[in-house]
Amino acid sequence: MTDNAVPCTVKSPVPLQIGDAKTDTSRPGVYVIDVTFPHGQAVKIREISFKNYYTAFLMVRLQKKDPGSPGGCARWVTCLKNHPLMSSPHTEEGSQDYFSIYRHQMLVDPDDVTSVRLILRQPSSAWLNFTLEDIRIHQCASDDSERDMPAWFSQLTPVDQVPDLQGLPNPQTVASSIQQMWALTEVMQTNQTAAPIGRFDVDGCYDVNLLSYT
């Protein structure tokens, strides 16, 4: 879940409002948060997760690298329109909940994404502030990556070569008996019960008369 989170830079929310932000007394109803990836990396997104703070609607736009065009110029597309986070902008439901937006909910495939733009809307004047917290972009696990293989992988003995045991037991027999033990521990783990024992045991190392609540 939280593995595959891509390191990214989440910029501060920028309010969008008409008029002078400094002198205008009314609060903005729209914020934009830009999320960029280091080194101009292009990401295949699996999930965008965040914690809400009083945002009513979310729109998500992606900047995608166009693999076809030479020089790879990027274009912006909308992948999520007016997604409600709160059932009513004026009431608390959903206001502090955790959310995830998955690939299959998006209007376009989030592949080769270089930048993510989150557009937050809160039309109600009831709230002082609104934003999204803890924004994370999770990428798809790649099947064909050959990166980051530890060096000792290549130093392993191939299977068909008989190893020089030097008095040690045969690795195949050791492996099969360990497998049995592992299977036993798995059975124990899956049979764990949540049912209470019904007794209340304490070590008996206290004096009941000295108790106080905290």
Added chain:
Amino acid sequence: GMEEGAELSVVVSQVVQRLRGTHLHSHLEREAKECLHRPEIRIECLKEDVRNFLKKTGWERKLQNAVYRELHVLPQPSHAAAPPEHTKEPLAYMRKAQACWEKRILKSLNSMSTELGVPLARKRPVREQKELLQKWSEMGTNEPDLSHFRPVYAPKDFLEVLTSLRNPNLDSSDEASCRSHLGLIQVSLNVKDIPEMREFFCELSLEKGQLGIDDHTSFPPGLSFAVLSEQDSAAAQQYSRQGCPTGLRAHLWALILNCSNDPEDVMHYEQLKAGVINHDLLVDNLIYKDVKLTASNDDYYFVFEDYLYQVLLCFSRDTAVLEHFNYSSATPPTCHTKGKSVCIRTHPPLPIIPFHGFSMYVAPLCFLYKEPSQLYSVFREMYVRYFFRLHSISSSPSGIVSLCLQFEKLLQVYLPQLFYHLRETGAQPLRIAFKWMVRAFSGYLATDQLLLLWDRILGYDSMEILAVLAAAVFAFRAENLMEVTSLAAAEAVLADLSTLKVMPLLQIFLFATVI
């Protein structure tokens, strides 16, 4: 879509985990093993045949009921990143308020213990244990000196806490006129309006018969027997929406709550009783005091005084109650020994600290259940499903904060003149209605009416009906209330609810109000 499937398998594995190792699980295993001797079980389709056997003998239905029960108390599936406290209560300021409130209560309890020189827990000397065992079924005859004990808090103290509840992100400046809260509750929770409630409570509509009003009309008498013989919790719950027949109510409620009086339940109760005999708790005195002040003074309930002690003293020692803290915004109190660094979580187990009027949650059930162990299981289940939400601070739709807000909004929207008048004369309606809702109307309505009301709490698995009834009572007495000029006068108009008929009031308010 994809997430729903994933969510469903999480729920399934959670329920399986909870049911594993329970008595039901071992019964099922034993039944399955024993049926192998039966001729109709064939080796070539063993799984099929065993399943059919369990179905025929009613065991599948028992499992269904157990799963249904677990679904009631399972917390909502939460996001992977959400910490456990978020699952208990998503709003940070409510969690904080609940934690402060708990601290205050514990502080009060600690100082009571110090002032009176009474330890929080004390092992009883053998002689005292023997005495208590002998007098177990007539503890009401004890006359302990309770003059120095006072309830830890009363509903009105809790109301003060709720009225001062504030969301730091809410604009409460004068310009925010579109959301001005004229009532006492200043938080913006989602509550249903009348059109939404007409849908939710559709079985209460005027053209549907209700037990308690329309008994002599078109109620198929065999229906309740059919529901009971099927032993199906979900069907019983649906049935209860239109009221339970008096003679069958005890069985129907036990079925809805999945409380059987099996030997294991009796044994659990006996273990708790042994705990009471062994240890004396400070809180026991509070329980005695509460029963003496409330139930014993009540015309309907004083006869059950002894039962109340037998239930409540055990309840305060039951570790099974701790489970509900997984989905409650509250946290159980922890004990430390003075001087030593050992922290003992809730020993002696004390999940709940009773407040003034707590015993009234149990009293009405005494009309239905005579066997202490069954009375105990039903009460405990009602507490961990419903009543705990009436005295903890949370954003749950059945929680007391939502009920208060719902009540105030119903009055403001549908009886604006009455609401405005009462507010102007210093008689904020919630100040009067709060005590009704906190006690789920126990002790205010006539018992038969109260049981009809609690039929609907069970049937709809929600306590919103309490807010609706409170508003309906104000609507009913609106004419008199428009004449009052003070809070005291308003209290007087609403002092006696014992003649009210609950179902007509609810039906008229929900379905005959002009919107």
